[in-house]
């Protein structure tokens with residue numbers, strides 16, 4: 001826990017931590033208690049040095065509340081949109097402090113209070129780069145080479161393009177070599193990065209080991225465990241061998257690959273492991289039981305590793321997409337249904353990398369994945385079965 005706080009507070013200079021704590025206090029204690037407990041007649045708010053009283057104060061308080069909530073969140077996550085409004089707002093506060101104290105006849109307090117607050121505003125103005133870690137290309141954050149499994153299409157190909165855009169060289173792997181070569185040529189042409197193609201069946205015994213050996217001479221800094229497939233249908237009707245292949249690809253391969261590539265990242269003190277799980281891994285999914293269970297495995301694997309590696313410089317993220325428009329539905333044997341674009345899903349993942357253990361793409365998927373927090377598990381399982389039933393051909397229901 002203390003390590004968690006050390007890492008969290010270590011992301012910004014001490015004076016920004018002070019401002020964050022002030023914002024959090026104002027957002028969660030001071031402004032709400034003022035809003036709900038101070039009688040209208042006694043309420044007062046200061047804006048740009050002008051004191052509003054009574055209803056004028058009460059009605060403008062929600063805006064203060066919003067500002068401090070945004071400030072607390074923006075400092076906590078070091079959001080790029082904090083610049084420049086945080087410094088402008090702090091200067092406004094400095095001016096207000098000055099006027100307020102002067103009115104009260106405390107000229108020394110007006111000068112010191114106003115100057116100190118203005119100095120914080122100035123420091124914020126100069127700290128633009130600190131809010132813009134995403135401005136640092138992933139290659140500079142983690143290193144040169146990324147390895148993406150399942151790169152011959154869908155989410156994996158979108159990951160490869162996004163990482164190449166961040167100047168990362170890419171190892172592209174899947175079974176369909178022709179597709180990988182076409183993508184490699186595109187990345188080299190469009191982003192001037194190096195590529196390596198390794199065609200391998202990760203569900204075959206020794207597949208993960210073969211892949212690890214093929215990249216032994218490279219420093220893999222970002223590992224994207226993305227290859228996977230679904231298999232929809234009633235459990236009794238599913239083929240045992242295909243289920244076993246799915247377990248091998250969705251669960252065993254990420255464990256073995258991470259086991260092989262993580263030590264290099266640990267030794268270098270930086271790197272990232274991404275695992276593509278699924279929103280289906282957050283709850284039981286009848287008519288897709290085993291697939292959902294493999295993705296629950298991926299989720300627990302990734303979130304556990306995130307905690308083990310927290311503070312080591314190696315970031316771990318589980319990406320949990322909902323329905324996404326790739327070949328997944330056809331391969332799973334699902335009827336075609338709506339979904340998100342893979343590029344968007346990958347953007348969500350790269351934005352969350354280094355920030356949190358897992359991320360669900362899309363608010364609707366977030367609600368569905370968190371349904372077990374709001375309703376009994378039995379109800380959620382039955383409802384999930386109803387949704388799944390619409391997506392499955394009659395012979396597999």
Ligand SMILES: NC(=O)c1ccc[n+]([C@@H]2O[C@H](COP(=O)([O-])OP(=O)(O)OC[C@H]3O[C@@H](n4cnc5c(N)ncnc54)[C@H](OP(=O)(O)O)[C@@H]3O)[C@@H](O)[C@H]2O)c1
Pocket residue numbers: 149150151152153154155156173174175176177200201202203204226227228229230249276277278279280320321322323324325326327328329331339
């Ligand atoms: N699309 C969705 O709705 C959705 C939703 C939630 C989670 N996901 C997850 O997202 C990940 C990517 O899926 P996708 O949507 O991009 O589907 P996709 O378009 O079908 O891509 C799957 C990738 O996995 C590779 N792959 C399959 N079997 C393999 C094997 N035995 N060895 C090596 N590579 C293999 C495929 O390449 P080859 O066929 O060339 O080998 C392909 O590149 C999967 O883990 C999936 O579970 C997808």
